[in-house]
Amino acid sequence: MEQEVLDLPEGAVPGPIKAPGAKPMMHGRKRPVWEIGFEVGLEWLIRLCGISAILFVFGIFAFVFREGAGFLFSGRFSLPKFLFTTEWYPTSMSNIRYGVLALIVGTGSVTILAMAIAVPFGLGAAIFISEFCTGRIKEILKIIIELLAAIPSVVWGFIGISIMNPLIQTVFSVPVGLNVFNGATLLALMSVPIMVSIGEDSLKAVPDSFREAALAMGATRWQTIVRVLLPAAKNGLLAAVLLGIGRAVGETMAVLMATGHAVKIPHSIFDPVRTLTATIAAELGEASVGSDHYQVLFIVGILLFTITFVVNLSADLIVRGVRKG
Amino acid sequence: MFTETQFGKSRRRAELLAKCVLGMMVASMIIPLFLIVGYLVKEAWPLLSLDFLFTNPTGGMRHGGIWSALLGTLYLVTLSLLIAAPIGVLAAVYLNEYARDSWFTRIINLAVVNLAGVPSIVHALFGLGAFVLFAGIGRSILAASLTLAIMTLPVIIASTKEALSAVPISFREACWNVGASRWQTIRGIVLPNSISGILTGVILQVSRAAGETAPIMFTGAVFFKKIEAGNIFAYSIWDQCMALSMHLFTITTQVTDAPRALPFATAVVLLGTVLIVNALSIGLRVYLRSRKKW
Numbered sequence: 001m002e003q004e005v006l007d008l009p010e011g012a013v014p015g016p017i018k019a020p021g022a023k024p025m026m027h028g029r030k031r032p033v034w035e036i037g038f039e040v041g042l043e044w045l046i047r048l049c050g051i052s053a054i055l056f057v058f059g060i061f062a063f064v065f066r067e068g069a070g071f072l073f074s075g076r077f078s079l080p081k082f083l084f085t086t087e088w089y090p091t092s093m094s095n096i097r098y099g100v101l102a103l104i105v106g107t108g109s110v111t112i113l114a115m116a117i118a119v120p121f122g123l124g125a126a127i128f129i130s131e132f133c134t135g136r137i138k139e140i141l142k143i144i145i146e147l148l149a150a151i152p153s154v155v156w157g158f159i160g161i162s163i164m165n166p167l168i169q170t171v172f173s174v175p176v177g178l179n180v181f182n183g184a185t186l187l188a189l190m191s192v193p194i195m196v197s198i199g200e201d202s203l204k205a206v207p208d209s210f211r212e213a214a215l216a217m218g219a220t221r222w223q224t225i226v227r228v229l230l231p232a233a234k235n236g237l238l239a240a241v242l243l244g245i246g247r248a249v250g251e252t253m254a255v256l257m258a259t260g261h262a263v264k265i266p267h268s269i270f271d272p273v274r275t276l277t278a279t280i281a282a283e284l285g286e287a288s289v290g291s292d293h294y295q296v297l298f299i300v301g302i303l304l305f306t307i308t309f310v311v312n313l314s315a316d317l318i319v320r321g322v323r324k325g
Numbered sequence: 326m327f328t329e330t331q332f333g334k335s336r337r338r339a340e341l342l343a344k345c346v347l348g349m350m351v352a353s354m355i356i357p358l359f360l361i362v363g364y365l366v367k368e369a370w371p372l373l374s375l376d377f378l379f380t381n382p383t384g385g386m387r388h389g390g391i392w393s394a395l396l397g398t399l400y401l402v403t404l405s406l407l408i409a410a411p412i413g414v415l416a417a418v419y420l421n422e423y424a425r426d427s428w429f430t431r432i433i434n435l436a437v438v439n440l441a442g443v444p445s446i447v448h449a450l451f452g453l454g455a456f457v458l459f460a461g462i463g464r465s466i467l468a469a470s471l472t473l474a475i476m477t478l479p480v481i482i483a484s485t486k487e488a489l490s491a492v493p494i495s496f497r498e499a500c501w502n503v504g505a506s507r508w509q510t511i512r513g514i515v516l517p518n519s520i521s522g523i524l525t526g527v528i529l530q531v532s533r534a535a536g537e538t539a540p541i542m543f544t545g546a547v548f549f550k551k552i553e554a555g556n557i558f559a560y561s562i563w564d565q566c567m568a569l570s571m572h573l574f575t576i577t578t579q580v581t582d583a584p585r586a587l588p589f590a591t592a593v594v595l596l597g598t599v600l601i602v603n604a605l606s607i608g609l610r611v612y613l614r615s616r617k618k619w
Contacts, residue, residue, distance in 0.1 A: 049416040064451055154570045154571075243442070
């Protein structure tokens with residue numbers, strides 16, 4: 001912290017600098033020892049809090065892994081069977097089977113459909129807000145989108161059950177309204193805000209000189225967007241989509257309530273499914289602590305953690321690429 | 326005289342079309358939002374009253390109000406705020422004031438982003454494994470609050486960092502030049518100048534924590550708990566509690582013959598709380614930006 005040279009090395013934080021050879025000036029009150037000690041202690045506390053995020057991420061992985069590890073290495077657990085069979089019968093009397101393929105497909109189908117809805121709408125809204133709106137309207141739209149992001153997932157789930165369910169039944173005349181389509185619509189609405197805000201950021205990051213150059217060439221605003229801005233902001237937009245996917249995969253309450261809770265591979269968007277997250281939420285309460293079933297649910301948790309970790313990591317690396325480039 | 330060519334016309338038409346389509350996309354997200362909120366309020370209207378807030382659920386949660394759930398949420402939010410706010414603010418102080426631009430700082434930032442991306446149900450598993458079982462706290466308000474605190478930490482870190490970095494570097498340099506140490510500068514100059522920005526992040530944390538269900542499901546929230554109505558000290562932090570979000574989940578999915586307005590009213594109270602708290606944070610931010618001095 002105390003640099004001995006006046007020229008700051010590359011990457012150093014600016015801070016109080018002691019000139020080489022300078023004596024501290026003593027014509028003020030000398031700071032008491034306890035005050036300096038307090039400050040040193042506090043700075044260590046700040047450092048500890050600073051690295052807390054790393055500790056927590058590792059802690060989450062470690063503790064979830066710890067709870068699931070007993071069964072993972074017990075010999076009764078086979079990874080291919082776990083990942084590639086569709087039979088999920090954790091409480092069967094005769095033949096207990098833990099195959100999560102149907103759950104993975106459930107999560108996948110809901111996420112893909114949600115993204116099919118959310119990506120055009122989210123990026124479209126980002127473009128509209130960033131390029132076509134100005135001043136007060138822009139601010140108001142951004143605030144509404146932010147409030148959309150604030151709606152709790154359990155309220156979305158409730159909307160899925162009480163409003164979307166009868167609506168889907170009448171509009172599409174299907175017997176059950178709690179299905180992939182219902183969950184995906186909710187997830188789309190939930191992941192749009194993050195796409196809009198990240199997408200808008202990355203469009204804002206494109207220098208105005210790009211826009212000016214295109215307009216000076218006689219391009220219309222739309223041509224500028226398609227030919228200049230989208231290519232320039234494509235990494236940021238991709239990161240926005242990835243973060244939306246991360247949000248959709250990890251969402252629990254809304255899909256638990258709205259997707260119909262049937263462990264099977266869906267054949268149409270009006271089939272009920274069950275997702276990885278919903279399975280943990282629904283079954284953890286019934287599984288007794290330490291049982292195989294309980295441990296398998298933690299293994300599903302590890303799977304989820306890994307998926308979202310990879311998605312978020314790639315989004316972050318892409319955004320960082322944007323900032324560097 | 327300049328006349329517009331056919332080409333120019335078609336280009337302008339494309340522009341108009343694009344603007345309309347994109348505008349309609351935004352409208353198709355915003356209008357249903359208002360319709361949904363309106364419908365929720367309309368269905369909930371017959372039950373909404375102060376009485377509903379301050380009486381306990383009765384008759385297997387088919388009648389009565391939501392007092393015990395409301396109080397439980399208040400406990401969870403307050404306690405998680407007390408845990409998350411100091412850690413989050415100090416972490417942001419470290420990242421903005423102490424950390425060098427090195428690979429290590431990059432890893433911390435990456436960890437913050439990833440912590441924000443961990444699914445809420447995985448937080449629940451972590452809370453169960455770490456606090457309830459490993460630390461031996463048991464299913465309690467304390468364990469649930471700790472889980473919520475870790476989950477909402479990134480919200481506080483991100484907004485505090487933004488508030489701190491909005492304080493111009495010249496303020497700090499002026500302070501260092503009169504001989505203040507780094508911490509004296511932070512306490513005397515940086516924090517006072519960014520306190521309101523930090524506050525918006527803290528308020529945002531409250532709204533996140535109030536709405537979460539999954540992380541508290543297995544760490545401290547219960548379907549039903551009988552407490553004394555009107556007594557705000559009815560829970561201790563070692564007790565399990567009811568929570569508003571959990572209560573909405575319960576009466577929607579487990580209690581099948583509840584009167585129709587009951588879940589709607591619960592949803593409106595939850596949604597209303599979260600949106601009002603959020604609007605407060607946004608309002609504060611807009612106000613601060615409008616009177617920014619530097």
